[in-house]
Amino acid sequence: MVKTLVLILLALWTVTGRADDVTPGLGQPLSLDTLSLYAITVFPDGRGLPAGQGSVAEGRVLYHQQCAFCHGNTGVEGPAARLAGQDGLISLRDPLRPLRIRKYPILVLSVGMWPHATTLFDYTRRAMPHYAPKSLSDDEVYALAAYLLHLNGLLDKTATMNAESLPQVVMPGRQRAVMGEAWQLAERGLPPPSAAQQGE
Ligand code: HEC
DSSP, X not given: OHHHHHHHXXXXXXXXXXXXXXXXXXSOOOOHHHHHHHOOOOOTTSXXXXXXXXXXXXXXXXXHHHTHHHHOTXXXXXXXXXXXXXXXXXXXXXXXXXXXXXXXXXXXXXXXXXXXXXXXXXXXXXXXXXXXXXXXXXXXXXXXXXXXXXXXXXXXXXXXXXXXXXGGOBOGGGGGXXXXXXXXXXXXXXXXXXXXXXXO
């Protein structure tokens, strides 16, 4: 009986407590400056891309300094993920692929089939080089994205990428992407589905 009473009191106390009473009270609020270090998402349409620019030529130099030893001289040799060409076991342009895939199965997939060029920027900026993520400047990331697009035959060697030009590059994998409902509405100039409809 006493046990039940205690449980009821405890339940009442939890229910009537204010929301901020039930937090553990750990940590400290993030400042906007700190937050901006983490709020770095670049969306498929280019929203979130920073100022800056980088050329294929600059990207080529950076790539050979910081990326080639994991991704291969032309982006296809591995051992880390393949950065150029189509997905698949074989390719006429890349006759050694079956042998490499036998050794590193991850090489069957290619970044060249990603649906959006802007993802190259987001991914490289947040995650690469693998041993030092977020060490590249925005200009360097633009240059590397430009060079990777060049390796995929999508950009001329004289091209330069920035917040305007990068989202305009149409990747071969674009048709494979299925965008969410909110996205489709936005593309047709319609408002997002209301919170009520989403059951929130
Ligand atoms: C020390 C090795 C290493 C270096 C150096 C490196 N990468 Fe990577 N990279 C990886 C690995 C491992 C992955 C796969 C990571 C995963 O899936 O979690 C990867 C994944 C990627 C991907 C996504 C591939 C996919 O299919 O998901 C891109 C794009 C990429 N790297 C670009 C770069 C660029 C550009 C550089 C140079 C600035 C670079 N990497 C340097 C090891 C490396």
